[in-house]
Amino acid sequence: MHASSHYPVIVLGAGPTGLTLANLLGVYGVRTLLLERNASTVDEPRAVSIDDESLRTAQAAGLIDEILPTIVQGYGVHYYSWSGRQFARIEPQSTEYGYPKRNAFRQPVLARQLCAGLQRFPHVDALFRHELRQFTQEQDKVVLDVEHDGKRVVLSCDWLVACDGGRSGVREQLGIAMSGNTFAEKWLIVDMLDRTAPFRHTRTYCDPVRPAIRLPGPNGTVRYEFMLKEGETPEYVLDEQRFRAWIREREPLDAELPIARKVVYTFHARLAERWRQGRVLLAGDAAHLTPPFAGQGMNSGIRDVTNLAWKLQEVVHGRLGAELLDTYEAERKPHAWALIKMALLIGRYMQPKSLLGAMAAQWALKACSLYPPARDYVLQLKFKPKPRFGEGFFVPCQAPDAAVKAGQLLPQPKVELPGGRRQLLDEILGPGFAYVGWVGQPLAPEVESLVAAFGMRRVEIVPAQDDFPWPLPPAEAGRLLVRDCEGVLQKVLAEAGADALLVRPDRYVLAFLSRRVQGDAARLRELFRRHGAKIG
Known part of the structure; x- marks a missing residue:
């Protein structure tokens, strides 16, 4: 490739969101360039849960046969009280969209699969070690000033899609603010290898003394998450002897497993105030930051680009006008926020502030499980907001009581x-x-x-x-x-x-x-x- 190359679409960021978008544009026949500042795809197991909608998108991208053998399909969540007793479980069995609702995966594996998938398309290029320094918008294009190994490369595109993460430089240059909250609670994540304990479902310990989560994954992996108490520093909780003792309390067989990653993180519930400015669009963490409790952060990003890819195709190929891209934010933003609110609600159960609060929340869930319709609502994950639009590119339904309306994701039988x-x-x-x-x-x-x-x-x-x-x-x-x-x-x-x-x-x-x-x-x-x- 030479300097001043022009593409209909440039995608910035080779995380799951950007890689998925590049694959979908490949399927749609859109000439696309993927830019990534790092030398390769991510090698850290950040997200660990992929849902049925994201697997349906992998099917659309033509990669489902590669992905399914590398994930744990159809896992549930078991909730435990402060005394260690199980008081609720969620094990959805329905496959409304063609796949199980909850599935465990390894992000580095998925990223490699998505990256390899781009090789199918001669009209899609991927450049690593290319960092965007700045960009300017002109009437008919976006011009990008990119650095590669100390040298300047000038590129241009009709449309720039920023999938460059929560600290998006594109969003910052556009001056787009994020609304919402950053929470005081911090969590320790420990990813481990070679587990022998066979239990396949997530265990959530709703313990006011030390809320914790155990998430088994594919290929013998397991993740632990522990909430930090007020005043505890990252240095204190990252002490290996200390957190291994916490793990031993939850599952003795995991206590001495090899460690793949340990990190302290803060969670956010935030939305970008605008998702499109001129010829630049935001997607994934650049557009929204989701608390981890519902496992929807990465999945929301994949929903973004599933919505956006076909619209870019129609605009690039001249079948529909650029105004179609305004429906992207109108359709996606309310649903992204609904999932953020769901994650916050789940978080209240997972991190009770007191024993009294834990008892009240857990007794309420127990009482709910005694009523069959309510039990089914919880067990089958029906409380998850439906993928349904209030406005956008669809003809509103004339039957308001229909279970599936226009502007809603069609089941896949x-x-x-x-x-x-x-x-x-x-x-x-x-x-x-x-x-x-x-x-x-x-x-x-x-x-x-x-x-x-x-x-x-x-x-x-x-x-x-x-x-x-x-x-x-x-x-x-x-x-x-x-x-x-x-x-x-x-x-x-x-x-x-x-x-x-x-x-x-x-x-x-x-x-x-x-x-x-x-x-x-x-x-x-x-x-x-x-x-x-x-x-x-």
């Missing part, structure tokens, strides 16, 4: 192909927009023109109770026939009072369509026109 093979829905939908409707149903002319203009895949579904039509209709390019063998899509359409739906590339419902409701197709067409689509 398995569907059956003619011949009996079953696949996850997204493999059928393909990487772009898709139409999903009953077999043999004609499309309104307005919908037909959108399907054609955006190259939408047309997926026609057969109800679970029916066989495929015989003889099978002739195969057509961009048109697939599947059976809704689990009945999930039938339920979604029935509750919405719809005959069909359109799905965005990030698998959120774009619109429901019904032959019985006037104006569905017109509202959909107007949405695209408002965002710069040139359709007949």
Whole structure:
């Protein structure tokens, strides 16, 4: 590569957020440059939990077969009182989006897998040991002044996405403030290797004397987290003899394990006041800082770029206007904040300030577990805020009581192909927009023109109770026939009072369509026109 190279998109930062974005842009065919100031991807096990939505994104990026064998799928959390007795547990069993809700992973392994995934794309470049010094925005581009091994490199792009972490230099140069709180409580993290204790679930010790967490991971790893008391210094708690004694109290088999990492951290609950300024966008920790108690920090960053990648594609390829990028913050920011609030609520249980407070919180959770609907709400992690938008690029749902509305992530059941093979829905939908409707149903002319203009895949579904039509209709390019063998899509359409739906590339419902409701197709067409689509 030579100086003054220009890219449609430059991604700054090779953490999980930036690497995921670069892979998605690779899938979408967008010429992209990833810049990272360090010599390689991170070798520290920072995040340890990856959720079902992030695994669905890995599926979209074409890397799920590499990632699944290296994680622990479907772990739960067991809560213990100050006396060491278990008083609650969360073990979600549902796979609404195609994968278990909670999974343990090693961040260095994931980062290497994501980095290796970029080699599939000749139109995606990755440059390490390249540090951004400053940038300027012009009317039609962003110009970056980059340093590489003491030499200056000038680059430019149409769009710069800053995935450069909680201390984002890009955010600082833009003068974007962070609102929210930084908390006084500090925690010690100890990552260890070669565990022999087989218990696979997280143990959370809600002990006012010393709140603690034990998180088993893949390949014999285990993490301990201990809350520091007021006045305790990092030097005091990082003393190996001291924290090994704390570990011995929780699990004697872990006490003498080799140490991979030990660090003291402070947690934050903060949001950037703006996520876009001109041609620069913020994602991941640059846009929000999440307390660790719900394991959603990295996952929120992956949600950011899942939302942003397809929008960048549509803008770069000229199918939609730059105003589409304004929907990124509008859609993502409220959900990111909802997850931060959930993490803070969980944190209150995990770090009680007194024995009386611990007893009150734990008795409340015990009482809740006696009522089956409430118990299911907790055990199946239904208290986690739904991935659902209040405003953005979608046609609002006309059925407010539907479980899945427009602007919400569509479930991912398995569907059956003619011949009996079953696949996850997204493999059928393909990487772009898709139409999903009953077999043999004609499309309104307005919908037909959108399907054609955006190259939408047309997926026609057969109800679970029916066989495929015989003889099978002739195969057509961009048109697939599947059976809704689990009945999930039938339920979604029935509750919405719809005959069909359109799905965005990030698998959120774009619109429901019904032959019985006037104006569905017109509202959909107007949405695209408002965002710069040139359709007949």
